[in-house]
Amino acid sequence: MLGLLVLYSEALTLCWTLQPAQDPTVTEYSLPSAKTPSSPSSSSAAAPHAAPCFVEDIFAALRDGVGDSGELTNSSLVLFGFCSQSARSSASVSLDLANKKSSLEVLHPAAVHVSEEEEQGTITLTFDLPRPPSLMTNPVLLLVFESPLARGDLEVAFTSQFLQPNTQAVCISGDTQYVLLTGKSSEGSVNDRWQITAQTKLPHMKQNLKSILIGEKSGSNISTSPLLLFSGGTGTDTRCASGSPPASLQTSFLCEMKRFLGAVLPQEHFASPPLPLDSLQSLPPLSLGLSSSETLLAVMINSTAPTVFGFTSWGSVLPVCHGELALSAALLEELRQRLDQTLVQMTEIIREEEVSPGAKESLGRLKELSALQEKEHATGGSQFRAFLLLKALQTVAQTYDAQRKLRATRADPSSSVRGGVCGLKALTVSLTKLLVGPSSANINNCHGSCAFPLTNGNNHAILLNSHIESGNADERSPCCVPVAYEALEVVDWNADGTFISIKPDAVARECGCR
Template identity: 40%
Template sequence: MVRVPHSASEQPIGPSAHSTHSTEDVPCDEEQLAHSRAMDDFLSALNRESELGRMDYQQFGICSSGTSGLQISHLVQSLDQKRSGLKGLHATKVDIWDAEKEGEMTLTLTFPRHAQPTSPASVTLLFSVDSVKGDGLRVKFNSHSIHPHTQMVCISETTRFLVLKAGQSHAHIHLKLSVTIETWKDENQPKPSVSELRDVLMRKVDGSNMSMKPILIFLSDRDEQGTPHLKYHRNPLDEKLPSRTYLFLCELHKFLSDVLPQKEGPTSQEGANTVSLDALHSLPPLSLGVSSTESLLSGLVNSSTPTVFVFPERQQGLQIHRVEVTLDSSLLSVLRMRLDEAMAQVKQQEAGQNVIDRLQKLSKLSALSPEGEDDEAVAKEHKRAQYRSVLLLKALQVVLSTWEMERAQRAARADEDGPSVPSQCRLQSLSVSLRKFFLEPSKVNINNCEGECGFPLTSGNNHAILLNSHIQSGQPVNRSLCCVPVEFDDLCVIELESEGTNISFKTNVVATKCECR
C-alpha cells in the first residue's frame, strides 16, 4: 500500500541557504503556503484512493480511464514501488486571453527554469479547481506542451483537481494552453465567461481573493542529482501544517521590515562604531511562556518601554516555535484595549495600503477568543493567541515610537533653520545603530542631552547650583557644568528562537531626563 509523501511542493533555494535544521523548510509566504497545502490535499486524496483500492475519477476531473486515468495510476504505482519522489512547482505567472468564440480562452503559464529536474519520469499539470453544480461541463485542453496534445476533462460537483499529462522532452518555461468548453450543463444558457471559467479552473483560496495557480508535478528518481536546487519532501501525512504562530512571526517580520526605516550598508567607519547588542549590560534573560510571572506579563502589557525584536538568521527555525502565555482576565482586558488603541493609531497615519493589509493579517492571526471561552479544544490555541497578541502590541509600540521620533527629528531640523539662539540644557533625539542578526528596528533612539548650563540654572542639584554660582562670580574651575542624562529607561529585547522566546532588559539605555552636573 502506498504512503504518499505529505508535501511535495518545492521552493528554489540558493546555494548559500542550506539549512542545518532537520525540519523541512515551510513556505512563509501566504501564496506559497496555499500552493503547498493544495499539493498536500492532492497527495492525501491520492493516498486515500490507493488505500481504498479504487479510483474516484470524478474527484480528479477524469472523464474516463483513458490518458488522465493512466497518469493518476502511474503516480500511485511509482510511489508505491518507492522508486520515485514528487516535486511540485507552482506557476509564477498566469496570463489569460479571451478568444473570439464564446467559451474559449488561452492560458499561458510561466514556470521557473532553474527549479525543474533534468530527466523526469513523468510530468503532470495539476489544477486545483472549484466545483460546478449539476451535470457540470466538459473542457478541452489543446497544447504542444501536453501529451497527447488534446486532452479532455470533466468538472462536476465532486471535482477538486484536474490532471493533464505534460510532455517530458523539454523544460516547461512558458506553457501555452488553448481551453475550450465542449459541453455545458444547460445548453439554453450562455457558456461561462472567461473570468467565470478562470475562477473554476483556479479556485479562490478560502477567505481571500488569491487564486490557486496551476502546479507542475515532476515524478523522478529519489536519488537524482541533476537539480541541486530542489530537494524531496518526505514528511509523514499526519505532520501538522505550519502553525498560526509561525505564520504570524513571518508576517510580523515583514510588517516591521516594511514600516521601520531600514539601515543602509554601513561605511567602514560606521561599521567600526556599531555596537553589538550582546555587548550591552543586561539583566538575566527571562523565558516568556506558561511559567512567566505575572509581573513580567503585566510589565509587557502595561509599559511602553523601548523595544527591539531579534529574529533568527533563518526564519525556518521558527517552524517548531510554540509559546503559550496565560493572562488573567483583567490583564487580558487591558491587552485587548491597548491593542485596539495601538491599531487605531497606526491606521490614522498615512502608512499606505500595504501596511494596513499586513496589519489586518496580523490581527487575524492573533485574534483572541471571547472572554469566558472554556472549551478545552481551544484552550491551548487561546494561550498561543495571547502570546501572539502580546508580541503584536509590542511591535505596534515600536512602530508608533519610531514614527514619533521621526516627527521630533523633523521638527528639530526645522528649528535649526531659524535664528540661532543658545538653548538651555534639554533632551534631544539621537539614534544609534546596533549590530545583531535581523534586528527590528536596526536603529534605536537613545536620546542625548544638549544645551548650555548657564545662569539662571533651571535644572541641577545643590552641587550644580553652588558650582554655577562659583563660576558666575568669575572664580576659575577646571571643569564647567555639563548637560548630562540623569534618568534612563531600559531597552527591552525580545529574542525569538526556535525553542522559545527570551526577554532581556538592557539597563540604562535610553536617556529620559537631563540636568546640569
C-alpha cells in the same frame, strides 16, 4: 492543486567541486551532503538563507507577486523565471503554494550532482533525496539563487521523467531569484534520485547556462539551494514537544511581523557596523511562556520601553515551539483593549505617514494570526502572539511619535534645543542584523548649553557653575547629559524557548546639566 506543511531543515549551500570523469566529453561536479563537512580541498561559502524566514519569505514573494487580476505581475514573472506565455498557469501554481503552505512539506536534497555533456550542450542535475516518502503529491522543485545570475536573458528547457509536463521552459535574467519546476505525483514507492537535464535553445548561450548552474570556473562556489515541495505530510513537526502549538503558525506570525516591521519602520542608513545586543548589560533573562509571572506581563503590557525581537542563534530557533501564555481573565481583557487601541493608532500612522504599500496588508495578516476571542479565553498561542504584536506596535508607534516631535521641534523657533539650551534629541543606532526587528533603536541623546539658569540642574551643577563664573576657569563646566533612562526590552528566541531580557538604562528620557 498544491498544498503546503513547512518542515524547517538545515539550509543548503551548493559548493561544486570538480570530480574525475570517465568520459572525456563529460565533466561531473558533486555537491557534498548538507550534513557532511566538505573535504579540505573544497571551499564552503556562508549560507545567507539560513535565516529563519527563508522559506516563509519565498511564500510571501509568491503571494505578493500575484496582482489584483489574479495574474502574476511582470516583475514577478522575472523574479520566478516564468516565461510570459506560461503566466496564467504560473499564477495558479504560485497562488496555490502561497495560500496553502500549511499542508506542504519542504525537503532539502541530501546531495546534488551536476554533469556537463559538452558536445550536446546539456547539463544534468541529479538530486539525491534523504528520505523519500511513500507518497508524494503534486511536488514542486524550487531552485533558489542567492548570487547574481549571468548577464543577459536566457531561456532554459528543463526535461525529466519526474516533471509534469516532462519539458518546462524557464526564462532567466539577472533579476531572477527562483525557478519553479512542477513535478509528477508518485503512487506507491518513490524514486530516491531525481535526474533533470537543462539545455538552452541557442548554442552560444551554453556558457551562460553553465555559469548559472555550475559557476564561472570548475570548483568555484555557487550559492544555489534546491528545495522539494510536496503535499502529503501529517502537518506536525516532530521537533516540537508534545502539546506545543503548530510550529508553522508561530513561524508564520514571526516572519510576517519581520516583514511588517521592515515595511512600516523608517529605513536608516548607518556608517558604523550594527551593535550586537549581547554586548549590552542585561538583567537575568525571564522566560516568556505558561510559567511567566502575571506581574511581569502586566508591567510589559503597560510599559513604554521599546522592544526588539531577535534570535540568539539561527539554526535552532525554528520551528518556534515555545509560544503560549496563560493570562488571567482581567489581564487578558487589558491586553485586548490595549491591542485594539494600538491597532487603531497604527492604522492612522499607515494612512498619514509615507509607509510602504504592503504594510496595511501585512498588518491585516498579523491581526488574523493573533486574533483573540471576544467572549471566551483565547488559546495560549493566540495570547502569546497578541502580546508580541502589542509590543511591536507600541514600538512602532513610539518611533513615529518621536519623529513627529522632532519635526515640531525643528519647525518651532522657540524650541529649547533649537535655541541651544540643554534638551533631548533623537538618536538612532543600528542593532545586530540577527533580528526579527526593529534593526535599529532610538536611544535619544542630550544636546545644548548649560548656561545660567541651568536646565534641570542639581545643587552640584549650580555650585559648579557659580564657581566657574566667578573666574575659576580651570574646572569642567556643567554638561548637558541624560539624567533619566528607560530600558530596552528584548524578546529572544533560542533552542530552549522564548525569553525576555531587560537592558537597563538604554534609552535617554530626560536631560539635565551636571
